[in-house]
Structures are given as C-alpha cells and as structure tokens.
Amino acid sequence: MLENLLTPFKSKLDGHTELRAQHYIAHAAQLINGNVTGNGSSETQGLSARVYAGGLWGFASASDCDERSVRSVIAAADRNAKFLTSRLGEQLPPFGAQKADFHRNATPEGDTEQKLVLDFAREIDAYILGKFTNLISRVVIAGAGVSERTLVTSDGADFYEYIPQTQIFTQMSVLADDGAVVDYSDLLAQEACETRFFTDVIANPAKIFAKIDEIYETLMKKREGVFARAGEFDVILDSKLAGILAHEAIGHTTEADLVLGGSVAGPNLGKEVASPMVTLVDFANNYRGEPVPERIFIDDEGTVAQDVTLIENGVLKGFMHNRETARVFGHEALGNARANNFTDEPLIRMRNTAILPGKDKLDDMIASVEDGYYLSQPTNGQADLTSEFMFGTAIGYEIKGGKLGRAIRDTTISGVAFDLLKTVTMLSDEMTWGRGSCGKKQSIAVGMGGPSVKCRVNLGGR
Amino acid sequence: MNDIHRAEQAEFKAIAEETLELLKSLGATGAHLSVSRSQNDELNLDAGKFSLVRTTISSSISINAFIGNKYGNAGTNTLDKTAIEKAARDAVASAELSEPDDANAIAPGIGEHEYVFVEEEVDLGRVYDRVTEFLADTKKEFPLIDFVQFIASFTSSGSYYANSNGTRVYTAGTGYTGGGTVCARDGERVSSMSGVGFTDRHLDKPIIDYPENRRTLGELERQIETVPYEGKTVGTILMPAGIAQEFIGYIVGNCLGNGALVAGISPWRDKIGEKVTDEKFSFVFDRADKRLKDFSPVTNDGYIAEKQVIIENGILKSFALSQYGALKTGLPRATDTSCYIVEGGETPLDEIIAGIENGILMNRFSGGSPTPDGTFSGVAKNSFRIADGKIAEAVSETMVSGNFLEMFNNIIAISRETIEDGSNVMPWIAVSGVTISGK
Numbered sequence: 001m002l003e004n005l006l007t008p009f010k011s012k013l014d015g016h017t018e019l020r021a022q023h024y025i026a027h028a029a030q031l032i033n034g035n036v037t038g039n040g041s042s043e044t045q046g047l048s049a050r051v052y053a054g055g056l057w058g059f060a061s062a063s064d065c066d067e068r069s070v071r072s073v074i075a076a077a078d079r080n081a082k083f084l085t086s087r088l089g090e091q092l093p094p095f096g097a098q099k100a101d102f103h104r105n106a107t108p109e110g111d112t113e114q115k116l117v118l119d120f121a122r123e124i125d126a127y128i129l130g131k132f133t134n135l136i137s138r139v140v141i142a143g144a145g146v147s148e149r150t151l152v153t154s155d156g157a158d159f160y161e162y163i164p165q166t167q168i169f170t171q172m173s174v175l176a177d178d179g180a181v182v183d184y185s186d187l188l189a190q191e192a193c194e195t196r197f198f199t200d201v202i203a204n205p206a207k208i209f210a211k212i213d214e215i216y217e218t219l220m221k222k223r224e225g226v227f228a229r230a231g232e233f234d235v236i237l238d239s240k241l242a243g244i245l246a247h248e249a250i251g252h253t254t255e256a257d258l259v260l261g262g263s264v265a266g267p268n269l270g271k272e273v274a275s276p277m278v279t280l281v282d283f284a285n286n287y288r289g290e291p292v293p294e295r296i297f298i299d300d301e302g303t304v305a306q307d308v309t310l311i312e313n314g315v316l317k318g319f320m321h322n323r324e325t326a327r328v329f330g331h332e333a334l335g336n337a338r339a340n341n342f343t344d345e346p347l348i349r350m351r352n353t354a355i356l357p358g359k360d361k362l363d364d365m366i367a368s369v370e371d372g373y374y375l376s377q378p379t380n381g382q383a384d385l386t387s388e389f390m391f392g393t394a395i396g397y398e399i400k401g402g403k404l405g406r407a408i409r410d411t412t413i414s415g416v417a418f419d420l421l422k423t424v425t426m427l428s429d430e431m432t433w434g435r436g437s438c439g440k441k442q443s444i445a446v447g448m449g450g451p452s453v454k455c456r457v458n459l460g461g462r
Numbered sequence: 463m464n465d466i467h468r469a470e471q472a473e474f475k476a477i478a479e480e481t482l483e484l485l486k487s488l489g490a491t492g493a494h495l496s497v498s499r500s501q502n503d504e505l506n507l508d509a510g511k512f513s514l515v516r517t518t519i520s521s522s523i524s525i526n527a528f529i530g531n532k533y534g535n536a537g538t539n540t541l542d543k544t545a546i547e548k549a550a551r552d553a554v555a556s557a558e559l560s561e562p563d564d565a566n567a568i569a570p571g572i573g574e575h576e577y578v579f580v581e582e583e584v585d586l587g588r589v590y591d592r593v594t595e596f597l598a599d600t601k602k603e604f605p606l607i608d609f610v611q612f613i614a615s616f617t618s619s620g621s622y623y624a625n626s627n628g629t630r631v632y633t634a635g636t637g638y639t640g641g642g643t644v645c646a647r648d649g650e651r652v653s654s655m656s657g658v659g660f661t662d663r664h665l666d667k668p669i670i671d672y673p674e675n676r677r678t679l680g681e682l683e684r685q686i687e688t689v690p691y692e693g694k695t696v697g698t699i700l701m702p703a704g705i706a707q708e709f710i711g712y713i714v715g716n717c718l719g720n721g722a723l724v725a726g727i728s729p730w731r732d733k734i735g736e737k738v739t740d741e742k743f744s745f746v747f748d749r750a751d752k753r754l755k756d757f758s759p760v761t762n763d764g765y766i767a768e769k770q771v772i773i774e775n776g777i778l779k780s781f782a783l784s785q786y787g788a789l790k791t792g793l794p795r796a797t798d799t800s801c802y803i804v805e806g807g808e809t810p811l812d813e814i815i816a817g818i819e820n821g822i823l824m825n826r827f828s829g830g831s832p833t834p835d836g837t838f839s840g841v842a843k844n845s846f847r848i849a850d851g852k853i854a855e856a857v858s859e860t861m862v863s864g865n866f867l868e869m870f871n872n873i874i875a876i877s878r879e880t881i882e883d884g885s886n887v888m889p890w891i892a893v894s895g896v897t898i899s900g901k
Contacts, residue, residue, distance in 0.1 A: 392830020
C-alpha cells in the first residue's frame with residue numbers, strides 16, 4: 001500500500017525534512033478460561049513530517065495517506081519549527097549532508113484471517129484444558145499482523161519495509177499448598193522477521209505445544225517454590241536475563257539524550273566501568289551474520305544503521321546517538337533514532353543490545369556458587385540516571401553447595417550497574433536473543449541478548 | 463457548545479447512524495460504537511532546552527457487533543466511508559466466528575446526551591510561557607534541579623458513543639497536561655530521576671504550584687547524597703498519595719477487576735461483606751466528585767456513572783466489574799470504576815512521621831508486577847529513611863517486599879491531608895510489616 005508513496009516527494013523536500021508513512025493491520029484473539037474475551041481486528045495508517053530549522057524541530061502527523069495530507073503535515077511541521085525559532089532564535093546551523101541510502105526490506109505481501117487467529121487460540125486452549133487438569137485459570141492470546149513503513153528524507157534516504165508480526169502467549173495459574181495462586185506465563189511464539197507470518201509460525205504446532213508443556217512444568221516447580229531471601233547474593237543470571245541486564249542496567253545510561261540529562265555514564269566515557277570480560281554492543285541488524293530480533297537498516301532520521309560498541313573489555317567506549325546529539329558530542333550517528341508509530345518523533349533508542357558471550361559452561365557456573373540463586377525468566381525492568389536498575393524475575397532456583405535446589409517464586413533484582421558489572425566473574429559460551437518492549441516515552445520493540453552471567457546482586461524477598 | 467464541536471457532533475452522529483444501519487443490514491442484531499477525533503499540540507524540552515513542537519491529529523472508530531450474544535470488534539483510524547464499511551464488515555465477520563456467551567450484551571438505552579466541558583482555542587504561546595515560567599521558578603527555588611525531559615500539551619477532543627438501544631452521547635472538551643523527568647545534579651553527582659507534572663482544564667496558575675511538584679523538587683535536591691540501606695528489617699512504609707494510589711491500583715487489578723474475577727483467581731472472590739482491610743481504610747470510585755476536573759458521566763459500556771463504594775471501613779462492598787465481568791461472574795456491575803477517592807484520616811502527616819521509629823518514606827516504587835496473591839518486591843526509589851520520628855538521610859539500593867493485601871490490613875495511619883490532582887483524591891498512608899533490605 002505504501003511502497004513508493006513518498007518517493008515522488010523526496011526531491012521536493014526543502015531544508016532538512018523527514019517524511020514517514022506507516023500502515024498496520026492487526027488481528028487478535030484472547031481467551032480466558034475458554035471464554036472469548038477479545039476477538040477483533042484493526043487497521044491503522046498515517047503519515048508524519050519532521051522539519052529541522054535553526055536547531056529546533058517541528059513535527060506533525062495526520063491519519064490520511066494522500067498527496068494533500070503530505071503537503072499538510074509538512075506545512076504544519078514547518079509552522080511548529082518556526083514557532084520555536086520565533087521565540088528562541090536560531091540555535092544551531094543546519095546538519096551537514098548525510099550519505100543517502102536506499103533500502104528495501106520486504107516480504108511478499110500477505111494477510112491473516114481473523115478466523116485463523118481465533119481458531120488457533122481455541123486449539124491452544126483446548127490443548128491446555130485437555131492435558132493439564134489442576135489449573136485454576138488459563139489465558140491464551142494470539143495476535144497477527146503486518147507492519148509497513150516508508151521513509152524519505154531531504155538528504156535522499158529512501159526506505160521501505162513490510163514485516164509480518166506474530167505473537168502467541170499463554171498464562172496458567174494453579175493453587176499452591178499454602179493457598180497462594182501461582183502463575184507463570186511465556187511467549188509461545190514471537191516473531192518479527194522477514195518470513196514469519198502467522199500461518200508460517202503455526203505450521204509447526206508441535207513446537208508450540210512442546211513450549212506449552214515446558215511452561216506447565218515450570219509452573220509446577222514454581223508451585224512448590226519458596227520465597228527468596230532478601231539481601232545481596234551471588235547469582236547466575238540465565239542467558240534469557242542477560243539481555244534485560246544489558247538493556248536496563250547499562251543501555252539506558254548510554255543513550256546520549258540521557259547522558260545530556262545527567263546520566264552517570266557521561267563522566268565515565270573511556271573509563272573502566274565493568275569487569276574486563278564484559279563487552280556490550282547495540283547491534284543494528286545482524287550478529288555474526290545471523291539476523292537479530294529487531295532489524296534496523298536505516299533509522300527514522302535516514303541514517304544508515306551500524307553496530308554501536310558501548311563497552312569493550314570493561315571500558316565504556318561509546319554512546320547511542322541521534323544526529324543532533326552526535327553533533328553535540330562530536331561522535332558519529334549510527335542509526336539509533338527510532339520512532340514507533342507514525343504519530344511519534346524519532347528518539348534515541350536501543351535496537352538489539354547484548355552482552356557478548358564468554359567461554360564458561362553454565363553447569364560450571366552453577367557449580368561455582370556456594371549459596372545463591374539461579375534466576376531464569378525476566379518480567380519487567382526499569383533504569384535510572386544513576387545506573388541503579390531493577391528487573392523482575394518470574395522463576396529461579398536456590399543454589400546450595402554448587403547444586404540447584406528448590407524453585408523460588410517471583411522476585412526482583414536490583415543493583416547499581418557500574419558496580420554490578422565489576423562483580424562479573426563468569427560468562428557462558430551461549431548467546432540467547434529475545435524481544436521486549438521499551439517504554440521510553442513511546443513503547444517500541446527492542447532486541448536483547450547475552451550469555452548466562454555470574455555476578456552479585458540485591459534480591460527482594462523475605 | 464462552539465461551532466466546531468457542534469459541526470463535529472453532527473458529523474459523528476451521521477457516521478454513527480449510518481454505521482449502525484449498515485451493521486444491521488450485515489446481520490448484526492445489536493451494536494455499540496464510538497467515533498472520536500483529537501488534536502494534540504505539544505511542547506517538548508530535552509536536557510532543559512526547548513527542542514520540538516509536535517502536532518498530532520488523530521481519529522478513530524471502534525465498532526462492536528453482536529449476533530445474538532456472539533461478539534466481534536473492529537476498528538480503524540480513518541473516518542472515510544470505505545474504511546468504516548470495511549471495519550463494520552470485519553466486526554460482523556468476527557462476531558460470526560465467535561461462540562455465544564450470555565455475558566455479551568449491550569447496555570440499555572439512556573437516550574441522547576451531550577457533555578461539552580471547557581472549550582479553549584489552542585494557544586501554544588500560553589503553554590510556552592507557562593513552561594518557561596516553570597523553568598525559571600525551579601531554577602530560583604531549586605537551583606540543583608535539571609530537567610531531563612518535559613512535555614506540556616494542549617488537547618482538544620470530541621467523541622460520540624452510540625448503541626443500538628438508542629444511546630447517543632457526545633463528549634467534547636479541551637485541557638492541558640504536562641509531565642516530565644527531573645533530577646538533581648551537583649557536578650558529576652546526580653540523584654535518581656523523578657517526575658513532575660500537572661493536569662488541568664485551564665492553565666491558570668504556575669506549573670510549580672500544581673500538587674506535589676514543590677515537594678518532589680525539594681526532596682530531589684536532598685537525594686544527590688544517598689546512603690545504601692544497611693541490613694534487613696521489618697518496618698514501616700510511609701506512602702505519599704501517588705504510591706498509595708499505585709498500590710490500591712494493584713488491589714483493583716488483582717482482586718476487584720474483570721481479569722482476576724473472570725479468571726477466577728481473585729483472592730477476594732468470596733469476600734463481599736467481609737473485612738478485607740484495616741477498618742481505617744475506605745475507598746470509592748466517583749468521577750462526579752466536585753474536587754475533580756470534569757469527566758464524562760457515561761461509562762465505557764454505556765451507563766450513566768454513579769458513585770461506587772468499594773471498601774467501607776475495611777469491609778468489601780463491591781467489585782469493580784464492567785457489564786461483561788458482572789454478567790460473566792454473576793456479581794453486581796460497578797456503577798463507576800474511574801477516579802479513586804480515599805478521604806483523609808484523623809492524623810496530621812507530621813504526627814504520622816513523628817510516630818514512626820523505623821521505616822522509610824517511599825516516594826517511588828520500581829518493582830516487578832505483584833503476584834496474584836499480592837506478593838511484591840521492588841526498589842524504593844527517591845526514598846528516605848525515617849528514624850525516631852524524623853525523616854533522615856536519602857537511601858539507595860533499598861529493596862522493599864511484602865504482600866499488599868497484608869499491608870492494607872496493617873495500616874498505622876491515614877493522613878488528614880489529601881492530594882487532589884484533578885483526577886483522584888488520595889491521602890498519605892503509613893503501613894507496617896514490610897521487609898526493608900539493603901546490602
């Protein structure tokens with residue numbers, strides 16, 4: 001629908017202007033204990049313009065995608081930029097010319113029928129109901145859609161992508177012997193790469209049902225679980241948690257807008273902030289030749305996306321930038337300016353932030369802990385300018401004398417990242433990627449990855 | 463009502479009537495829908511400097527179709543005829559796919575209503591001047607404060623709700639909101655982030671004068687120096703209004719709302735008429751409370767809202783169920799589920815603090831989602847130790863954990879003072895029995 005919509009305007013854009021159009025189709029179904037509580041579809045489209053004048057930005061968006069609307073949002077964005085320059089005067093000169101690039105990242109077009117999504121949600125629900133008889137509740141959510149976006153800039157950038165999106169999730173609850181309701185949830189499938197339409201994902205239901213079995217088994221262990229002890233412990237963070245550690249604990253502090261806002265990373269550039277075994281990179285679209293979860297080729301300012309090394313062998317090496325902060329710091333912008341919806345302006349965002357793997361084996365890492373915890377499933381997380389972070393974990397296990405013990409129920413981990421990273425003594429040789437949603441002003445999809453990490457953290461508990 | 467809103471009301475009514483007719487012709491036996499449009503004009507500051515003006519014009523239609531008691535939904539963000547017709551067909555097709563459920567029903571008709579609140583013209587200059595004033599006031603009163611980001615906006619919106627039982631409700635108005643992230647900095651030393659903001663139909667006073675802004679900014683300056691919490695204790699948490707509301711929100715989500723009750727996992731599912739909290743605690747939902755800004759009196763499912771008592775002197779009086787949740791569970795529908803009202807208690811805040819021997823003033827909770835039975839843990843951010851009746855040093859690396867259902871049974875005191883932020887009325891609440899731990 002959008003391909004080539006904006007290309008004719010590329011040569012007509014004055015000054016520094018970015019023009020972007022997006023279109024989404026989404027289907028969703030939700031079942032709670034077999035009751036269909038969500039059953040619907042939506043279609044959203046629109047375009048936006050951002051204009052840079054005198055070091056100040058104007059932005060405007062509208063939901064029509066036609067020539068008249070293009071002209072209207074450009075004019076409104078220009079007016080908005082001029083409002084600020086009329087009050088503040090010219091703050092900065094225009095950006096220098098940027099290398100223009102052309103990129104297409106599109107699958108053949110496809111769609112998903114609502115019936116397919118609802119029927120598959122029912123199939124999962126029936127499987128859970130038929131197989132696991134001691135549950136007190138079950139939730140199944142299935143979602144499918146396509147995301148289409150195109151961008152042109154006055155620098156000549158021209159980008160188009162068409163990406164299918166699939167998400168299937170379940171949550172199960174059971175009553176524990178102490179009367180507590182214990183729940184556990186996980187994604188059964190979450191894909192957003194070039195070839196993963198809903199139909200492709202569910203083509204192998206055995207894989208999805210095996211994941212359901214795994215979730216149930218984990219729930220049963222959690223049902224027998226105990227509460228963590230509060231305090232500071234040696235822990236092994238499973239590779240599924242390393243990504244959220246990379247994202248929340250370190251990543252946010254190295255976003256250049258937060259550095260300008262006072263982040264502790266600012267004065268630490270070039271200094272040792274972590275164990276020498278820690279290297280942390282924000283990947284653009286590939287890791288060792290394989291696609292990463294959230295592939296960015298050209299960002300929403302038209303900058304060609306490249307990897308950003310944030311920490312190398314324990315030394316803080318760089319920040320993530322948009323074009324403006326790159327100019328302030330005298331660094332190079334490498335494609336971290338991202339917007340979620342067409343109504344959103346680009347912000348400095350992570351893409352696929354990961355701690356690079358080491359050489360240790362997970363079993364050896366567990367064996368090295370005398371009294372601590374192995375934590376294996378993240379939930380949510382938050383960061384701070386001070387690098388004090390937290391994230392929740394849905395399941396973990398005690399480690400006593402180097403051996404895994406009882407499961408522990410939900411708890412929270414916290415620490416000061418630049419202190420914690422110095423306590424890292426082992427990194428496993430595996431690399432696990434996952435996807436999450438980051439909520440910095442706009443919610444946006446991010447990739448996160450890493451190995452299992454041995455370190456020392458503060459746990460919430462009893 | 464001004465001419466713009468009158469014209470919009472006529473436009474939306476025409477869309478609604480035409481769509482309801484189309485749905486009927488497609489086989490829907492009932493339907494309800496909402497049509498809306500808004501314009502948001504927004505000033506952004508980054509790192510203390512004006513950076514962006516953003517205007518977004520949005521529209522949407524959400525269509526809910528019923529075939530008997532089978533239900534389907536579809537929506538689109540363009541109001542052109544082709545897009546709406548497609549959405550109507552999709553909604554009916556989804557309803558056909560669903561199975562019958564007696565809980566799928568449409569609210570009875572309440573006739574035609576219009577509610578137009580404040581109607582102001584967008585005036586970015588006024589927003590700019592207020593934000594500039596806020597920066598200057600902050601610099602003067604709290605010189606160590608830095609603005610990481612601040613956004614102030616003016617929104618004009620209109621919406622139209624219609625159902626096949628004859629309900630027609632147009633709601634429109636304008637208002638200002640703002641919010642942002644601030645920290646305190648002294649050289650390379652920096653405090654945790656915290657939030658300031660406002661919401662108002664008018665913007666007729668300095669932003670620094672809106673509730674909690676001065677306290678937040680002043681306390682931030684004292685959070686540059688922090689002391690890690692030593693050891694582990696079971697102590698008292700003093701929750702300012704915002705945190706008290708956050709934890710009451712967990713009660714609503716885990717014990718009172720559709721999700722927990724339809725799933726059958728609410729710990730209070732059989733507790734109507736029973737004592738569930740300390741008797742000092744009462745709370746109601748009441749969007750019509752005179753201390754709040756104007757809210758539409760019509761609920762999302764098409765009823766005229768009325769004050770709903772949820773907990774009275776510790777006794778559970780009602781759940782917070784929508785029509786669907788009520789029909790599904792066989793429990794009464796809540797007559798309102800918006801705007802938390804908790805009245806002030808007997809004790810002045812100073813006296814509450816003076817009575818705390820060992821605890822913390824928890825200004826922000828950064829934690830994982832509580833479990834269904836109320837267990838929580840997280841970091842107490844922007845917080846201070848309270849020792850021997852006095853607020854002492856700011857703390858860092860401090861975890862709190864407990865169970866929020868037990869917490870509301872361990873209320874020490876509810877402050878006489880309340881915070882009225884335009885959307886809720888909330889006092890400070892002190893609770894005991896929370897595990898506080900550090901390094």
